[in-house]
Amino acid sequence: MVVLNQAKRLELLEKLVAIPSVNDHEQAVAQFLHIYLSKYGISSQLVQVAPDRACLVAQIGTGTPCLALAGHLDVVAATASAWQSDPFVLTERNEKLYGRGASDMKAGVAALVIALIELVHAKKLPKGQVRLLLTVGEEMEQAGSKLLYEQGYMQDVDALLIAEPTDLKVAYAHKGSMDISVISRGKSAHSSMPEQGYNALEPLIEFLYQTKKTFLKVAKPDELLGNATFNATVLKAGSQVNSLPELATTEINVRTTPTVDKEKVQALIELWKNKLNATGAKLTTTTYLNKVAVKKDPDSSLVHLAQALGEKYLGQTIKKIALAPVTDASNLTLDKPATFPLAIFGPGNQSVHQVDEYVDKSQYLAFCELYQALIVQYLEK
Ligand SMILES: [Zn+2]
Structure with missing residues (x-):
């Protein structure tokens, strides 16, 4: 019954x-x-x-x-x-x-x-x-x-x-899923006098371009789960066309595999953050979520x-x-x-x-x- x-x-x-x-x-x-x-x-x-x-x-x-x-x-x-x-x-x-x-x-x-x-x-x-x-x-x-x-x-x-x-x-x-936020700090200035400021958006774009390029080069596919993927999904900067942005932020979502895991991705992020910071950028990164x-x-x-x-x-x-x-x-x-x-x-x-x-x-x-x-x-x- x-x-x-x-x-x-x-x-x-x-x-x-x-x-x-x-x-x-x-x-x-x-x-x-x-x-x-x-x-x-x-x-x-x-x-x-x-x-x-x-x-x-x-x-x-x-x-x-x-x-x-x-x-x-x-x-x-x-x-x-x-x-x-x-x-x-x-x-x-x-x-x-x-x-x-x-x-x-x-x-x-x-x-x-x-x-x-x-x-x-x-x-x-x-x-x-x-x-x-x-x-x-x-x-x-x-x-x-x-x-x-x-x-x-x-x-x-x-x-x-x-x-x-x-x-x-x-x-x-x-697959796993990893969420990363990146903050780039600069100095605002009138766009007619850019030498008086530092455009926060430029190193951030360079960072996204370089990390993705390196990611595609090093990320080996998993035989079952396929390729790990890397996508910038949010980008914010600036408020006015004639001012250099003093702050730019992005968020990245990475779909990880056992071969391309959080540690590998984080090493890549660190590498490019340090390289760009050595040339005057002020980038900080935070991995705020990691589901394996x-x-x-x-x-x-x-x-x-x-x-x-x-x-x-x-x-x-x-x-x-x-x-x-x-x-x-x-x-x-x-x-x-x-x-x-x-x-x-x-x-x-x-x-x-x-x-x-x-x-x-x-x-x-x-x-x-x-x-x-x-x-x-x-x-x-
Ligand atoms: Zn569900």
Whole structure:
């Protein structure tokens, strides 16, 4: 006997989408799920990250193995006027469920929660433990997974499933992402008398040109993840056409790989900063965010199980891939070896972060079943 029938499963997703947890307001979703789980006899705890921001952790069973199930509670913003229907009202059209977070990733979170409730009530959980880790700020700085990692929630974990939308594929790897800001200081002067000042923009442009050129020369492709990439994405300087800017700033995003990692990139940044500063520039650089690249076992039992159950419940071949975007795995698997079983596998598609984001209704419902089988079969091994 199921505890949550199809209507209740759809209703849970609808309620999650209705809470607009756009980046830093995830507490309301965490609280809602805390109460929801408790109604079905599952205790959980909020782990406060900041005011109005809390992760949710629930733990079932004891001993080994310990399988962690992760998802994030935040969604990206939505401009309601561009959508066909209110992004925070889950709306069904042609067997598709539209809403912000429908794919990324409230469907995944709901399916994990439903799987846990069903298994606990059916008393189907074999030996070992299941730990649900719901995070905040995944789309931004990943503050939630960072805190859970630091507080030791991953220490005894033997395998990790992340329910991110993977469009009917299973991922075990992705690039990292590094954010760097560069400040160039000069001296303002009237542009008719430039010798009285120092144009802060010029060394910054030279810095960007040279670092990118050197990066392209030294960055060797990773056999699985491909090329690391380097992109200046923000540039600001000056306020008036006839004044030399005294300040110029840029921000750079680097998508890293195990071969082109933070240390390599930072060495390059230092090299050109020092060279230009030796000629009179005043450049300072700060790496303010670093999410490491992830490359785990493509043939772990968890990946194989996800593939087999995917074929059974979703009716098609499930390919193994490296994912393009970064996930909470960067933090959660930080001290896990390359042999660690990681599967990123969840309901949803490539409509993530877009207008009219949706999840296929049948796919969402299939994952509610699939996750139950996956948890039981993994723990039984
Ligand atoms: Zn996501």
